[in-house]
Amino acid sequence: MIITALDFNNANDALALASRIDPQASRVKVGKELFTVAGPALVEQLQSKGFDVFLDLKFHDIPNTVAGALKAAASLGVWMVNVHASGGPAMLAAARSAIAPFTESAGTRVIGVTVLTSMDEAQLKAIGVAVTPEQQVLHLASLVKEAGLDGIVCSPKEVGLIRKNIDGPFLTVTPGVRPTATKVGSAGGKADDQRRVMTPADAIAAGSDFLVIGRPITQAADPQQALDSIVNEVQAAIKS
Numbered sequence: 001m002i003i004t005a006l007d008f009n010n011a012n013d014a015l016a017l018a019s020r021i022d023p024q025a026s027r028v029k030v031g032k033e034l035f036t037v038a039g040p041a042l043v044e045q046l047q048s049k050g051f052d053v054f055l056d057l058k059f060h061d062i063p064n065t066v067a068g069a070l071k072a073a074a075s076l077g078v079w080m081v082n083v084h085a086s087g088g089p090a091m092l093a094a095a096r097s098a099i100a101p102f103t104e105s106a107g108t109r110v111i112g113v114t115v116l117t118s119m120d121e122a123q124l125k126a127i128g129v130a131v132t133p134e135q136q137v138l139h140l141a142s143l144v145k146e147a148g149l150d151g152i153v154c155s156p157k158e159v160g161l162i163r164k165n166i167d168g169p170f171l172t173v174t175p176g177v178r179p180t181a182t183k184v185g186s187a188g189g190k191a192d193d194q195r196r197v198m199t200p201a202d203a204i205a206a207g208s209d210f211l212v213i214g215r216p217i218t219q220a221a222d223p224q225q226a227l228d229s230i231v232n233e234v235q236a237a238i239k240s
Ligand code: C5P
Pocket: 005, 007, 031, 115, 116, 117, 118, 153, 175, 176, 177, 192, 194, 212, 213, 214, 215, 216
């Protein structure tokens, strides 16, 4: 349910953090910076420590190229990969076909990135998309669903909209989550550069399946303790 974002610029720091957290309590996300510097070898080392890896490379290219890249990624044995939904229906269909054999043999998931949270209405307009971010998220999420992908990455603020309009099963993976202890405005609160944060409990209550959390875990004095308190918050939310 928790995915720890390993946003490091070298393999040693990523592995040091990974050895301080329990793979039963969290999956890990390897993004563009870490993968570019540390590559498949790091993914294999994380897997040998028992972690399920979400390879967050957000592919966006012509269908044939995306299919090839996804096959290469899935061959590493990762649990989840992703593409930009704005690559369009043909690219999404190619992504689904490329991953299908891996889903069958190893349960590999492929999800679509909807609208980056760095994009607001003005940014969308600048690239010729004259709708609100919420409308665009829903539109792209529908394309992802129609193409048969497993779900989307979106802001926790948009999960409610997705749950209301798109039938399950459809995974929602949400960054922009800050534990209650670090909620903006709370004592010692820290949102880092995230602007629209939600607590783990609120994100789960809204219908999030997986919470992507980076710095509140990776920069904590005791990362496992930080993770435990987030897991407790999530479990309490599920019970209530
Ligand atoms: O440290 P923090 O919890 O803010 O890390 C969030 C992670 O989720 C980072 O890896 C960031 O790149 C990623 N992410 C995000 N917002 C998006 C998409 C991805 O914060 N819209």
